[in-house]
Amino acid sequence: MIGTRYFAAAAAAAAAAAACIASISIANTAPPLTQKQAWLRGLALPTAAAPAEQKISRLIVKFRDGTGGPAAGTLARAAQARKVGDAAGVGLDHVREMAAGASLLAMKAPLPLSEARAAAARLARDPSVEYAVPDVMMKRMAEPSDPQYLLWQWNLFAPATPYNGSKISSSAPKSATATGGANLPPAWDIVPSASSVVVAIIDTGIVNHPDLNGIQAPAPYFPGGRFLPGYDFISSDVGASDGLPINFVANDGNGRDPDPTDPGDWVTTAEEATYPISCDDGIAGPQDSSWHGTHMAGTLGAAVNNAAGIAGVAWNVKVLPLRALGKCGGALSDIAEAIQWAAGLPVPGLPLNPNPAQVISLSLGGGRCDAFMQSAVTAATNAGAVVVAATGNDGTIDQVIAPADCNGVIGVTAHTINGENSDFANIGAGSAISAPGGGSPTLLGAGGVTDDSNWTGYYLWSTLLFGSTDPNSANAQGQTGPGYGGFTGTSPATPQVAGVAALIKLLRPETEARPFIRPWLTMASSVRPHPTGGYCETQGQDCGSGLLDAGKALQAAVDRVPAVSVSTASRIVAPGAFVTFTGSVTAYPGRTAAGTWSASGGGTLSGTTGPSVILTAPATGFTTVTLTGTDSAGKLAFDAIKIRINTPPVLGPTPGRTATVGQTVSFTVTATDPDGDAV
């Protein structure tokens, strides 16, 4: 279990940098009141105040009766606006015609966003209205001021940000650049302040943490701020067929219940020896509690501008913590049912989820996608959820694990601070995108020399407890309570992608945008290319479309660019092979779009238009086939696949030999590779 090994490494590094870890502990700060303490003192419960709703003064409406614009006649359009507005109980004045046939209409009086959405929904029920949405104010938000964000969270930085363990330090040399950063600052600049999107984190559960729900650890978890109640999906009998005792995996004394508190998932040496099939991670010694779900939740949605800790990717969404992993892992059945419950679907014996998630983040996995998991994912995506999952930490090139390899899931591989694919990260079919996952510290500085003495650029930093076992325990350094720590893996990469998907959902909540969330996030024009000279760029493997770039993804959503996708059966082909590429271009509702194929790097295409083309591969090298979609509003997007032309090794001459029956004959065989590959 590589993830645990990397966490063990994180713990070792944390020990080596104990002073640094101690300096980020928030255990010495005055703890906020618990719910119980506040109630007993007659004070307001310590939940975050609901954010003030944005006031909306205009609606964007597309009428069905033509393309609008000047041809429709401004006076006629104004009369039509007044008519449908009156019918919907909202006074409307025509402001101007917009691209793609929409009209910008002003309301007589500004409404809070929720009421404006309701008014738009009433308008959309009119047969003459194709769609109606509030003209949301793109509120510019300052980059978070959280101290650990400014110091350590290279994974969120713009890619040109110098990084030496302290982005804001001016005295130390800055030999590293966070070229692998997910570029959140420009995305935060344009994302609305609404908190209407729910993201489910299906993991080991969650603990109280001042940077999450605003409540001091230890357990039990209490919903607060933007953190919702959640659920514990771990059945009592997980692992029974492997000999695990009842409630061993659950580790909280019972099966499914409404309490998603993470009681800890530590494994003793004796337990490893007793249950090797389920629990032996291949590393001698006990396994400390990971607080994995709490780390993922912080990466996704930690509070910002609270003068403490880190910044979450999507710090203005609601987080639904679901517990499906315990000691030694979790059952496929529990995880698959948690996915469905998260999406608002029925699960036998459980109440319906009152807060259905629009995004589901899965930093877990194992095996290959089977029918039950596929049916769960399909049901969730059909219900409108975006499902994001880690590709796994085995370092393989063709073994993306389930559920990342299921159809419809956005599989997330990982890269380091310099954008290179992390050595532990699985790649191959099912890798949709790469996000920061850490690793490779020797790449931080020239010649392997790093000015990052605490290895902060090696890890992704987020919320944790210090304890080694239960929430009240201490670690080997005597630290206890809430703090921060570093993980590497495709696990922490995953909630970053989920978070950006949630930001897109915030920006474009309308139903029409649903099929566009994934392409806006993952198509080639929405990501940054894999670094030149790196593994993914030179080896022709499928590492996903590129590096997560929140700024580009959100801009695609702002522009409502067409959704473009390209696929092909194989990425490594023989010289002269005929390679079929299939693609699609889908315009945003109200627009039209067309696609054009092109190839760079050699070879010839059978055409430039149509749903598929055939490339005649060149003799050697790489060829990139691109489909560019351009819509009627002048917005363009593209997707691309790079294939490698590879010639098999050539055997050297072997001289003829004469031998008698029964004689042993030895040959020396030589081979060379025309492409220069190792043989």
Place this chain on the structure above:
Amino acid sequence: MVLNRLHVLLVATGLPILTACAAPPAGPDAALPIAAVIVKPRAAAAADDVTRTAQDRLGRDAGVRYVRPLAGGAHMLYLMAPAKREQVPALIERLRASDAFQYVELDSMMKVQ
């Protein structure tokens, strides 16, 4: 002791306890499942019917115990003695060969990444 725990669990879930009828327990571990499998009938089916169908398919080679219904119309079953763990893949293939089931999958373990 383990048998008692499992018995309590099944009672607590309110589900019928459908034990294997094909063969007597083979030893002290006979009450432990050798595998948890997820089956999806092609048509909606009651717990008794799902269990009986699986048991008929496996005959006396393995016991079948109903565990609980799952989301999406699937069900969880335990495969029991006298079958042994190494026979699980073959047993699953036999269940998959039944026209009654849309799919049959092992309830495997997943890990944090």
